Amino acid sequence: MVKELKSPVRIVLENCGKINPESIEEYIAQGGYKAVNRVLQEMKPEEVINEIKASGLQGRGGAAFPTGLKWEFTSRAKDTPRYIICNADEGEPGTFKDRPILEGDPHKIIEGMIIAGYAVGAHYGYIYIRGEYILSINRFQKALEQAEEHRFLGEDILESGFNFQIEIHQGAGSYVCGEETALMDSIEGKRGNPRFKPPFPPSSGLWKKPTVINNVETLANIAPIILKGADWFRGFGTKECPGTKVYAVSGHVKEVGVVEAPMGITLRKIINEYAGGMRQGKFKMAQVGGTAGAILGEDMLDVSLDYASLKRKGLVLGSGAILVMDETTCCVDMLKCFLNFFKRECCGKCVPGRIGTEKLLEITTSISQGKGKEDDIDLILQTAKVMQKASLCALGQSPILPISTILKYFKEEFIEHIKGRCPTGVCKI
Amino acid sequence: MKLRDKEKDVIALLSEAQRESKHNYITEEKLKLIAQEAGLSYSEVYGVATFYSLFSLKPRGEYIIRVCDSGPCHLMGSRSIFEVLEEELKIKVGETTPDGKFTLEETSCLGICDEAPAMMINEKVYGNLTPQEIKKILKRLREKKW
Ligand SMILES: Cc1cc2nc3c(=O)[nH]c(=O)nc-3n(C[C@H](O)[C@H](O)[C@H](O)COP(=O)(O)O)c2cc1C
Numbered sequence: 007m008v009k010e011l012k013s014p015v016r017i018v019l020e021n022c023g024k025i026n027p028e029s030i031e032e033y034i035a036q037g038g039y040k041a042v043n044r045v046l047q048e049m050k051p052e053e054v055i056n057e058i059k060a061s062g063l064q065g066r067g068g069a070a071f072p073t074g075l076k077w078e079f080t081s082r083a084k085d086t087p088r089y090i091i092c093n094a095d096e097g098e099p100g101t102f103k104d105r106p107i108l109e110g111d112p113h114k115i116i117e118g119m120i121i122a123g124y125a126v127g128a129h130y131g132y133i134y135i136r137g138e139y140i141l142s143i144n145r146f147q148k149a150l151e152q153a154e155e156h157r158f159l160g161e162d163i164l165e166s167g168f169n170f171q172i173e174i175h176q177g178a179g180s181y182v183c184g185e186e187t188a189l190m191d192s193i194e195g196k197r198g199n200p201r202f203k204p205p206f207p208p209s210s211g212l213w214k215k216p217t218v219i220n221n222v223e224t225l226a227n228i229a230p231i232i233l234k235g236a237d238w239f240r241g242f243g244t245k246e247c248p249g250t251k252v253y254a255v256s257g258h259v260k261e262v263g264v265v266e267a268p269m270g271i272t273l274r275k276i277i278n279e280y281a282g283g284m285r286q287g288k289f290k291m292a293q294v295g296g297t298a299g300a301i302l303g304e305d306m307l308d309v310s311l312d313y314a315s316l317k318r319k320g321l322v323l324g325s326g327a328i329l330v331m332d333e334t335t336c337c338v339d340m341l342k343c344f345l346n347f348f349k350r351e352c353c354g355k356c357v358p359g360r361i362g363t364e365k366l367l368e369i370t371t372s373i374s375q376g377k378g379k380e381d382d383i384d385l386i387l388q389t390a391k392v393m394q395k396a397s398l399c400a401l402g403q404s405p406i407l408p409i410s411t412i413l414k415y416f417k418e419e420f421i422e423h424i425k426g427r428c429p430t431g432v433c434k435i
Numbered sequence: 436m437k438l439r440d441k442e443k444d445v446i447a448l449l450s451e452a453q454r455e456s457k458h459n460y461i462t463e464e465k466l467k468l469i470a471q472e473a474g475l476s477y478s479e480v481y482g483v484a485t486f487y488s489l490f491s492l493k494p495r496g497e498y499i500i501r502v503c504d505s506g507p508c509h510l511m512g513s514r515s516i517f518e519v520l521e522e523e524l525k526i527k528v529g530e531t532t533p534d535g536k537f538t539l540e541e542t543s544c545l546g547i548c549d550e551a552p553a554m555m556i557n558e559k560v561y562g563n564l565t566p567q568e569i570k571k572i573l574k575r576l577r578e579k580k581w
Pocket residue numbers: 064065066067068069070071073093094095096097098181182183184185186187219220221222224225399400401
């Protein structure tokens with residue numbers, strides 16, 4: 007089980023660790039499938055979409071697109087059939103916030119998918135679970151069987167005339183397959199290369215049909231919103247970003263784990279109040295949003311961790327991963343680690359991605375070995391900037407953010423390496 | 436009712452082929468067969484098989500050790516985990532021991548950062564690793580009968 011820190015609010019994680027995830031009866035006893043019941047018996051599809059729109063729920067997979075709007079676009083697409091996809095690929099390094107839901111409360115995800123299906127007029131759903139999440143896959147399979155037995159899935163669900171079924175698709179080891187269009191190609195049985203956008207999934211997604219793709223955490227918010235209403239949901243978080251976020255905290259803190267908190271909590275609060283403070287050393291930096299996210303220094307400890315506030319500062323919340331690093335951490339060594347990840351996971355389809363990720367790693371590695379040249383720092387920045395403009399998908403567009411932010415704070419440390427010294431003693435020069 | 440024809444799902448077919456193989460890989464003959472079954476060309480199926488890191492076209496060990504070296508694990512000392520494994524197994528990342536027992540691989544984040552540094556051996560997760568712990572795990576696996 008994923009370790010959960012003491013969450014101040016529990017909407018998404020409400021049942022996790024509380025009920026037996028392999029028992030649909032326990033889920034139902036907690037009010038489970040009531041939302042499906044309400045939607046099918048009392049609400050028109052437009053009403054469901056309007057409720058989700060009114061809640062202000064934004065996608066929790068990283069891009070923060072308004073969920074209600076995504077559903078509305080899909081519902082208005084002419085083509086059929088339409089599809090619902092749940093993105094459970096969770097590959098962004100430092101992100102382990104969907105796993106507690108998959109392992110601890112699979113029925114909540116199923117409920118969200120059924121409601122999404124009803125809202126947009128889709129009868130088929132896929133959940134794409136990364137192949138390494140063995141327990142998640144097994145639990146989800148069991149949950150699907152139970153939901154079918156209880157007639158929440160299948161034909162004529164709860165005598166409403168609505169049909170919906172869900173199938174699991176297992177990933178086979180690829181970060182970029184978490185990107186929505188690559189994921190669709192992967193379900194279609196192809197290499198997971200991202201597609202050129204537009205067209206966007208609501209008009210042309212899986213098998214070129216209108217598709218809603220939502221993250222696990224996004225879908226886990228649906229049933230609570232339907233049951234308690236958009237106004238209740240807006241009571242949490244900030245005006246621009248309502249609700250909670252499940253943050254995944256790792257690194258040099260006393261307690262690592264996930265914590266669900268109102269959107270807009272600060273980094274300082276997460277570290278000190280929920281993660282028990284720093285393990286030993288002093289705080290140096292944190293990377294927020296995964297490897298594709300920005301480096302935040304001490305001056306950012308009190309910034310509100312929500313999509314809108316971070317965006318205004320040119321930063322991202324991304325998946326909500328928070329990697330905390332103390333003074334013993336070497337910036338060059340960490341950047342090399344991040345760039346190694348991009349290089350390994352780049353699909354190779356576009357030139358800026360393919361060559362760019364390779365070159366960034368090469369130059370940074372040479373800096374870490376004390377073989378760097380003075381203009382290497384500019385060269386990595388320039389390369390990453392070109393990649394940001396010219397890459398096909400967010401993988402190639404991402405390295406600029408960790409690179410530019412780490413250099414903003416710690417350029418001196420890079421220069422020290424070029425001069426032949428690693429201040430923390432991590433790099434062997 | 437099925438969402439689609441399982442016979443045509445190349446990735447599922449590849450997974451199955453690899454699972455059935457004793458040495459955790461997909462043979463050329465199998466690739467050809469799958470291409471036929473799915474109505475695709477050999478090169479298309481080859482392209483799919485080489486895209487995903489969980490597939491291999493080379494024979495591998497009975498136990499595939501996949502060590503994470505992404506941010507959180509790197510920070511918590513995954514490099515020393517690689518060192519111990521390379522020393523104990525006398526192989527480098529990407530290689531298989533001569534007795535065909537172990538293959539060592541480097542992987543991207545496994546989503547078990549709450550137990551960093553972490554690795555998977557086949558389908559089992561091992562977290563909060565230390566050099567001593569690794570030695571114990573290897574000893575247990577070595578003593579296991581084929
Ligand atoms: C390289 C890359 C990897 C991604 N990985 C994931 C992932 O593992 N899980 C996820 O939910 N979204 C991931 N996304 C975001 C998806 O493309 C997409 O925005 C998301 O599934 C939409 O769901 P949401 O609106 O509910 O957030 C990734 C995006 C990129 C560019």
